[in-house]
Amino acid sequence: MKQEIQFVLNGEQVFADVDPQWTLLYLLRNVFGYTGAKKGCGVGECGACTVIVDGEATNSCLYPVLEVEGRHVTTIEGVAAPDGTLHPIQQAFIENNGVQCGYCTAGMIMSAKALLDQKPDPTEEEIRTAIAGNICRCTGYVQIVESIQMAAARMKQ
């Protein structure tokens, strides 16, 4: 039996008929066509599905869809400005090689954004803790951490 839920997705009020067994990731990918969040493992270990729910970075692959009711969800598709201008984190990832294959990137940027939204001036340790649940196989994290630092510095200006 499907149920209707209502929530805010990337700043817009949305409705959806959902199967209670779905995850938020399934809803985003299969109903709304927001496919930036990826099912890298499906069990909350890799972080490729990370989105922001009410300000917190969240593994959408584990998030029961009915829990979304009334909440604010931001996906990677809602991070750039409406005119397409990149968010400073996105821009820094492009400039400093924070992205290679790109599969982890959406989740990585969402974790970074959740951090910088709450803490504009994080230490390296805090950045690394914030993205500890986002596995990247390409970069060794060095240029990802640098990119987040670069973005934080630019956002302060």
Added chain:
Amino acid sequence: MAYKDTMSAEAISALGGAVEELLHIGKGAPRTAEIDKVTGKAVYIDEYQRPGMLHGKILYSKHAHARISSINTDKAKALPGVRAVLTGYDVPDVRVGFLGDQTLLKRDVVRQYRDEVAAVAAITPEIAEEACRLIEVEYEPLPAVFDPLEAMKPDAPLVHEVDARGRPLRSNILPLPWKLTAGDVEKAKAESAYVVKDEASTTWINQCCMGTSGCVAEFDSNNNLTFVSLTNVVFGAKGRIASYLDNIGLKRKRIRVLNPVVGGSFGTKLDTDIYEFICIQLALQTRKPVKLQFSRDEEFFALPPRQAARFTIEQGCDKDGHLTFRKCEAILDNGAYTSWGATTPSVMMLPMSSMYRVPNVLFQATCVYTNNIYSQAMRGYGNPQAAFALETSMDHLAEVAGFDPADFRMINRNQPGDVTPMECKITTCPLDRCITAVREKIDWDQKRGKGNGRGVGMASLIHVAGGARIYMSDGTGIRIKVTENGELDVISGSTDQGQGSPTVMAQIIAEATGFMPEDVNMIFGDSALGLWDAGTHASRHTFVAGNAAVRAGAQVKQQILELAVQYIPKLVKSALKKQKRKNPDFVEPELDYSLIDSPEKMDIKNRFIFPKAEPDHPYFRMEARDVVRRGLHVGTGESKHVVAEVFWDPPTQMLNAEMKGNYSCTYAFGAAGVEVEVDKETGEVKILNLVSAHDVGRAVNPILVKGQVYGAAYQGVGMGLSERVQVVEGKVVNGNFRDYKILTAKDTFPVEAVIVEDPDPAGPYGAKGIGEPGLVPTAPAIANAVYDAVGVRILDLPITPEKVLAALKAKGE
């Protein structure tokens, strides 16, 4: 076979001795071409959709070795939404794989847990999965063998009873020719002042691509196939699929192989995997597009990992520390079937014969069938495994002979002009600079030899960096078309796996043509558009495709300059006429058209054509696209399109029957240094500092080069300390990211990538390939550092706390 000079005329002119004038090479250009990856719009196989597309799923074996006594698919077929259920009895009995030792779906016998027994196509992945659960298979278990040494014994159970041609087999040892000899090893050994002998082993490592494996197969009404695949060898995949289709009776069908955006590669996309053939078969059966994508679970147990290897290595030196010989025998657990793991010895031979100056060499590798999972390529191919044995042995020999390990490496270092026992021609070789950089930055002389729980270790590497001629062609094709708007549409026959090719190629092409990197639109991974390419493997893309691009770019530039000779005067004269019409008082300037009367007198930079004698000429300096447009719209039947196509095959050699030959245009060198702290109570090894210094020829993009080194070095740390696919009686038991330990952002330590530049005459603007090297020396450097810290040599990777504790206990601590 005569050695052909690798220094081509074009490469020399590309270098031009005017390195300081390069506008785009050496700059940290941003990865703007991949902007969709940061906005969530990039289309990976996960997102790839076709109308009416079905989803495939595979049912795997429940035994490591068993006879299938019955398969019942009735319940699965009856499940609503199921469109096809296939077993080995429903598909042609056609063999696939490099040795033709398996079929898509196994009929009679399963030989490993990942054996594909049945496959389903259904309208959703969930229904396909449910259908797999409804297939009933009965097995009669057979005796299995899991240890390659056991499998070599005469009375071992046979994994295969017949070979690909149906001839009976009497042994599990594969008929592969991995033997390289040079000089006289036994004589040299007898004459050596010092000799050491060690046994080292490396285990299975999962490549852990963040995007799981997958493909979409679709036949049109003529039975021509479009295959959307993650392959990094578009034409290799096409060839394998073509011969499969031929063998099942679909002769001379057209096949187009396409890449979506690829979520990591690291070797997994080199072979055409069984799941891909199964997907094709499901699409053929259902007449619908079929997608088959792995779960993370399958990625761990059903995708071949890095080849595991055991080495017995002996080395000797004279009293001055010069290596006298190296003898190494490797045994490779081949698993139940053969993929590109079995050919890793062709790369193991490179370090075994050519790392450091060593005159007498014997290397031999034996591949043995077992009922374990089978293996394939991973970054560095066999090099990281071989380097682990070799570089730990170097430290052992240095100690026995009384040398500092860094000094010992310097004494034996390779040098430009060397020809190695494998007949590899060393051209540029700043290995000395790499070792010295590591020595300084890791504070070697201060920190080594304390034995106080902290220690430093070092290891070097050699790797192919100028292509790798493993096929008769190591070529690649590129086509550059200049549009009248001044865009460069570039079709490359090769693929992009996320390593940064769209950016690096754009920089090379901008440099060669005189346009800007942002003008370049790279199109990769389409067998219908691209010219042939040997594959984006063996760290060859920047080197080989870059060389093709330099040549095609030079042709484009020449074509534009020829048009410029013809049309700049016309464009200028008509502009002057226009001015005159507008303003009758306008006095036409006296212009010296001899400044632009031949292509040699002009150049193009940053989109502008100009006379070399007067770059800022007020009339002759002109946007290149204006000339391109004029040349395309002539009005007299003489219009010309600026387009150039180059297929470039490096001047290298196939390995001969003795496994010798100069199979790469140039070789990359490097060294890693690691400082560790070992906790004697817990056995835990903590990395305090890691320095990885690499000979890159020239860094086309220093930011991206560092990214390759960092990423590879971290994979090397995983190989050294934590990563192993645990296989118990043939079964993968840690197939998830909780139990399979790859490094996270919290596993942090200072890491420095030192970029050593020594432009190679054969490279595009001097660049060498650098995709794999960063991984190679890391694990042995860690092992050597652990020895320096606590005096135990752990020669079995990974260096887990249990192994360290056991070794300390055995040592009496």
